[in-house]
Amino acid sequence: xxxxxxxxxxxxxxxxxxxxxxxxxxxxxxxxxxxxxxxxxxxxxxxxxxxxxxxxxxxxxxxxxxxxxxxxxxxxxxxxxxxxxxxxxxxxxxxxxxxxxxxxxxxxxxxxxxxxxxxxxxxxxxxxxxxxxxxxxxxxxxxxxxxxxxxxxxxxxxxxxxxxxxxxxxxxxxxxxxxxxxxxxxxxxxxxxxxxxxxxxxxxxxxxxxxxxxxxxxxxxxxxxxxxxxxxxxxxxxxxxxxxxxxxxxxxxxxxxxxxxxxxxxxxxxxxxxxxxxxxxxxxxxxxxxxxxxxxxxxxxxxxxxxxxx
Amino acid sequence: xxxxxxxxxxxxxxxxxxxxxxxxxxxxxxxxxxxxxxxxxxxxxxxxxxxxxxxxxxxxxxxxxxxxxxxxxxxxxxxxxxxxxxxxxxxxxxxxxxxxxxxxxxxxxxxxxxxxxxxxxxxxxxxxxxxxxxxxxxxxxxxxxxxxxxxxxxxxxxxxxxxxxxxxxxxxxxxxxxxxxxxxxxxxxxxxxxxxxxxxxxxxxxxxxxxxxxxxxxxxxxxxxxxxxxxxxxxxxxxxxxxxxxxxxxxxxxxxxxxxxxxxxxxxxxxxxxxxxxxxxxxxxxxxxxxxxxxxxxxxxxxxxxx
Numbered sequence: 001x002x003x004x005x006x007x008x009x010x011x012x013x014x015x016x017x018x019x020x021x022x023x024x025x026x027x028x029x030x031x032x033x034x035x036x037x038x039x040x041x042x043x044x045x046x047x048x049x050x051x052x053x054x055x056x057x058x059x060x061x062x063x064x065x066x067x068x069x070x071x072x073x074x075x076x077x078x079x080x081x082x083x084x085x086x087x088x089x090x091x092x093x094x095x096x097x098x099x100x101x102x103x104x105x106x107x108x109x110x111x112x113x114x115x116x117x118x119x120x121x122x123x124x125x126x127x128x129x130x131x132x133x134x135x136x137x138x139x140x141x142x143x144x145x146x147x148x149x150x151x152x153x154x155x156x157x158x159x160x161x162x163x164x165x166x167x168x169x170x171x172x173x174x175x176x177x178x179x180x181x182x183x184x185x186x187x188x189x190x191x192x193x194x195x196x197x198x199x200x201x202x203x204x205x206x207x208x209x210x211x212x213x214x215x216x217x218x219x220x221x222x223x224x225x226x227x228x229x230x231x232x233x234x235x236x237x238x239x240x241x242x243x244x245x246x247x248x249x250x251x252x253x254x255x256x257x258x259x260x261x262x263x264x265x266x267x268x269x270x271x272x273x274x275x276x277x278x279x280x281x282x283x284x285x286x287x288x289x290x291x292x293x294x295x296x297x298x299x300x301x302x303x304x305x306x307x308x309x310x
Numbered sequence: 311x312x313x314x315x316x317x318x319x320x321x322x323x324x325x326x327x328x329x330x331x332x333x334x335x336x337x338x339x340x341x342x343x344x345x346x347x348x349x350x351x352x353x354x355x356x357x358x359x360x361x362x363x364x365x366x367x368x369x370x371x372x373x374x375x376x377x378x379x380x381x382x383x384x385x386x387x388x389x390x391x392x393x394x395x396x397x398x399x400x401x402x403x404x405x406x407x408x409x410x411x412x413x414x415x416x417x418x419x420x421x422x423x424x425x426x427x428x429x430x431x432x433x434x435x436x437x438x439x440x441x442x443x444x445x446x447x448x449x450x451x452x453x454x455x456x457x458x459x460x461x462x463x464x465x466x467x468x469x470x471x472x473x474x475x476x477x478x479x480x481x482x483x484x485x486x487x488x489x490x491x492x493x494x495x496x497x498x499x500x501x502x503x504x505x506x507x508x509x510x511x512x513x514x515x516x517x518x519x520x521x522x523x524x525x526x527x528x529x530x531x532x533x534x535x536x537x538x539x540x541x542x543x544x545x546x547x548x549x550x551x552x553x554x555x556x557x558x559x560x561x562x563x564x565x566x567x568x569x570x571x572x573x574x575x576x577x578x579x580x581x582x583x584x585x586x587x588x589x590x591x592x593x594x595x596x597x598x599x600x601x602x603x604x605x606x607x608x609x610x611x612x613x614x615x616x617x
Binding site for chain 1 (some may be wrong): 317318319325326329330331332334335336337339340342343346347349350367368408411412414415416419420421428430431432434435436437438439440441442443444445446447448449450483484487492493511512513514534537538540541542543544547550568571572575576578581588590593597600601607608
């Protein structure tokens with residue numbers, strides 16, 4: 001215990017000016033450290049892009065890189081079969097994500113309420129979102145490839161990535177529907193509209209922008225997914241294109257494929273440095289695609305916010 | 311368009327059933343994952359090449375080598391678990407301090423304008439393909455580590471655990487930081503104002519009022535980040551090597567569960583072979599580990615105090 005006198009002398013010695021400046025200084029230092037940390041994270045992104053651009057520049061500016069098949073000779077190897085594969089696989093993935101994800105989101109938000117079934121589905125979806133993507137690959141390998149006999153095909157890959165996109169699409173569908181005020185629904189019901197009329201004439205049109213935003217974000221992540229596709233057994237060396245869908249749709253679905261990230265992985269894991277140049281070029285292209293998709297999503301979100309203000 | 315009332319009601323019911331069916335697909339997917347993993351793991355443990363049940367199960371947890379693809383098959387899971395956790399711990403060394411710094415800065419200090427500019431970039435970092443991070447770890451970070459550490463007489467192998475660990479740490483950072491920030495956002499403004507009115511500085515308020523109030527949310531964010539680092543595949547497949555061993559030295563090549571699955575999947579294996587089944591046993595282990603971490607994270611989040 002301090003005596004009264006001691007406390008009084010300490011109070012007299014206490015320099016309030018000095019104390020507040022030191023506190024302020026600590027505050028300012030922390031703000032600067034925080035700013036630097038945030039800046040470092042963004043710098044990381046910048047360094048990756050510049051590194052890929054410099055390493056891969058020779059191939060990025062080379063037109064034949066986009067129009068030739070992979071090859072044993074690094075200078076002749078290209079990404080034709082892999083970018084075509086990426087287009088087909090992503091078309092399938094977006095199809096499945098739309099067909100399965102948007103109705104699931106509508107069900108949970110509009111019909112589910114606080115019912116038991118809805119709660120189970122909801123918990124399930126948040127669990128699925130945290131499952132490592134390679135586990136989806138094992139699921140697809142065990143079920144689609146071996147038990148359903150779809151083989152290592154575009155169909156299997158599209159389904160796998162579609163399931164991977166599902167949680168993001170469901171959540172964004174729910175969020176954009178939730179933003180529509182109750183009064184809109186009640187106005188529709190008051191005029192005698194049934195539930196599906198309300199849904200198709202009002203709720204869906206108003207929430208479409210938000211749903212698309214979520215879909216694009218989910219697709220931008222799925223397009224770079226490598227692990228689940230390697231697990232289902234995607235080939236790394238493909239020197240032909242799948243048949244065009246308007247000529248042989250089923251043949252296209254069951255055709256073997258490769259995608260850009262797998263092609264890149266294949267090149268990275270080779271010892272020759274010339275292949276690393278190809279990998280850097282493919283990586284830069286992937287990065288640009290992801291950036292473009294994210295910018296579109298960002299712009300859409302901004303537009304939607306402006307358009308509907310309740 | 312004029313439909314009879316009966317037709318409209320029928321459409322209503324049909325639509326409801328369709329939507330519910332699509333909603334239930336996610337449940338089927340979960341069941342399918344669990345079913346496939348369980349069935350093929352059981353087939354792995356009853357396979358004659360592993361010694362059959364229960365010998366194989368005992369070997370799985372007692373042996374110290376993982377070589378199901380060799381002629382002399384050893385099936386101890388620990389080397390893979392060791393590699394997985396080693397990488398995840400290194401990544402948390404990066405993500406924990408940086409995550410809290412970025413989150414505190416963005417939520418307590420940054421102006422609205424700074425936040426609105428930074429957030430889209432953080433979102434974009436999440437969309438960078440993981441194989442690109444792998445390239446970066448192998449051909450950018452590892453050479454730098456070699457240049458920095460080798461003058462001190464510390465040998466760094468071309469494949470090591472440190473470089474992918476660091477890269478994964480930065481990779482999960484945007485995800486962790488934005489979840490921590492959400493937890494901070496849940497702390498009511500009046501707690502901050504009470505602290506300010508008592509004369510506390512911003513830093514003091516952030517660290518001694520907001521952070522303790524958001525404790526369980528922050529912990530749950532870190533656990534989810536940890537679980538993501540454990541499930542991360544391409545960075546380790548590219549840059550960590552293919553040598554499953556029990557070690558705490560981050561400068562040696564190792565192998566993670568995910569790395570092993572990729573290595574085996576790249577080969578062409580028949581459906582019933584022991585090697586093929588071994589990736590399901592390893593995947594099952596991975597699924598269990600991440601499931602436990604995620605469940606704790608969800609539980610912690612639900613325990614978050616509502617003000």
